[in-house]
Amino acid sequence: MNKILVPTDFSEQAGNALKVAAMIAKAQNAEIYLLHMMEIPLQQTDQGSAQSDIPETLFFMKLAQKRFANLLAEDYLEGITVHETLKADITFNEIKDACKEFDIDLIVMGSHGASGLTEMFIGSNAEKVVRTSDVPVLVIKNEHTSFDVTDFVFASDFKNDNKETYKKAVKFAKMFGSKIHLLLVITSNNFMTTYEAKTRIKDFIDGQDFDNYTTTIHNDHTVEHGILNFAEDINADLIGISTHGRQGISHFLNGSISEDLVNHAKRPVITFKI
Template sequence: MNKILVPTDFSEQAGNALKVAAMLAKTYNAEIYLLHMMEIPLQQMDQGSTESDIPETLFFMKLAKKRFQNLLAEDYLEGITVHETLKADITFNEIKDACKEFDIDLIVMGSHGSSGLMEMFVGSNAEKVVRTSDVPVLVIKNEHTSFNVSNFVFASDFKNDNKETYKQAVNFAKAFNAKIHLLLVITSSNFMSTYEANNRVKDFISGEDFNNYTITIHNDYSVELGILNFSKDINADLIGISTHGRQGIAHFFNGSISEDLVNHAKRPVITFKI
């Protein structure tokens, strides 16, 4: 991991995400790309106009640059290469374009998500980025004085199209010397016997050389509840899930599990695109 993108609106939640990104940057010796998006009327300017022709635009750009300067002065960013990027529009294409432009390996985002499935960061940004991102997205809800991952829950249906995301999760776990807890949640709507479930997980990981893992078959009322309850039981440091990257997401299992988790999980959640 060489480059980490952190979208920011300079809020407390965005600050929490930046602090975690800084810890990861030091772990991986990575650079941080700090992205702020502003809804300003640049598109209304004449071809020969400049930004200074619009006082409101100039004001907000100066304000953003001042906030960037204040952030860069934070002690936790000392020794880290940080690039400031200012985009003149609030769209999710800006985040995707920034990932391609800078060859980003990981997005780290803050999230409110205190209640309600759509109460997210800024205009549901985190939930929508989770849906559409081609790179892993780490969603942070609380402030972390340290970001050590010892117990990493990887929840999946353990079908073949998740194998690539499992490899990404393994690479992440190796960086932290973490144990992966492979979790298959069984509900009344996707019932299978414990024997069948165990065999599915074992077949899924066969041929992989990563041995620091456990396998858990967990029964619950919903997949989301199963993941949250199991993660609480083992005091997991991180929850990892796979998500399809199509618009109008092809849901993880039988519902919007990845979005639901991002909203309800107090623990950090990382998503990997299938």
């Protein structure tokens, strides 16, 4: 873990994420890249825009730089190398591009979630990042005085296309000395016998060099409810899940359990792109 990207809008939620990123950075001797995307109307940044638009753009830039300076003065960032990046763009492709530009290993971002019509038609910012990111995304909902991951739930269907994401989860667990709780949720719409479920998990982890884990087969009404209920039962510190990153009409029709968890879970969620 060398480089951590933290998108920020200078909100309380973004501050919570930055504090967690700082804890991880100190533990892993990593650098932090702070990214702020200015919400400036596109016409104000066009080459053909009127000169009267320029002072307003400069005002937003100076305001962002002042906020960066205030953040860098926080005690919890002392001793950490922090890079500031300012983009005059409000598209989430900027985050994906920044990951490639700076060779980012992990995104840590805050979220207050989304529900109802807001979730259906807009979604949360974290959800949009999860949908497009090729690197793991750690979503923080609350303030953490410490970020200790003792119990880490990794929920999966344990099919072969998830094996690479499990390797990433194991790497993350080793960083914290975590126990991974392998979770397979069985629903009435996707039934399998206990024997079949145990066999699938056994075949999935065969050959892995990680032995600090438990396996659980949990029955519930939906996969999302099963994950949330199990995580609550064991008081998990973190939920991990794979995502296909569906977009457009495919996302609308099929949805995404990982994005639903990002919106609804009260505890931290980390997603790994398949």
